[in-house]
Amino acid sequence: MTSDSRAHDILSRQAELESERSQYEAVWEAVSEFCDPDAPDVWSGRRQSGPDSQAERQERRGARVYANTINSAANRLAAGLESLIIPQSEKWHGLSTAALNDEESDEEKEWAEALRDFLFSLRYSANSNFVPATQACLRNVVRYGPAYLYAEEGFAPHTLIRYASIPVVEGYLCRNRWGQVDIFHRRSERTARQAAQMLG
DSSP states (O other): OOHHHHHHHHHHHHHHHHHHHHHHHHHHHHHHHHHOTTSOOTTGGGSTTOOOOHHHHHHHHHHHOOOSHHHHHHHHHHHHHHHHHSOTTSOOOOOOOOOTTOOOOHHHHHHHHHHHHHHHHHHTSTTTOHHHHHHHHHHHHHHTSOOEEEEEEEEETTEEEEEEEEOGGGEEEEEOTTSOEEEEEEOOOOOHHHHHHHHO
């Protein structure tokens, strides 16, 4: 398979994924106006009429949002999910070297606990961005349904791994026959400087 044919296949699949997702976008745009009125208008560039000006966006949202109850409730639910699923004050998962019916030795348990503690120290370090990224993902779950947590090598001193919440507008999913996501496309724009930093 040549590089041209691979590129053609990727672009064709992207067009199919965009067509499949289009039925949700109008709903997501309405949700963003009611539940997250202060967020950037990420949908404006996708409209056929073109992006709105800042004044037009503020006027449209101000006419619709007359109370902050929905936005506040969404943030509180996201915070509640975080405290139940991934509480910052606890080690919310463990590691094991044992198979289903095996017993771990004391040395194996000690090694697994040390590795778990190392993973948590990486996640909750100041430069990893794990907490802001997961909080943004949980807010997306509450408001839109899907959420995409992205992790990559830090490429910086004292940052071995860095997390980011990918905006819903940038993600495209495809599921297999069991309903599991097996294809993920991300469509986003970067400046030349950002591309050079990412790709070298």
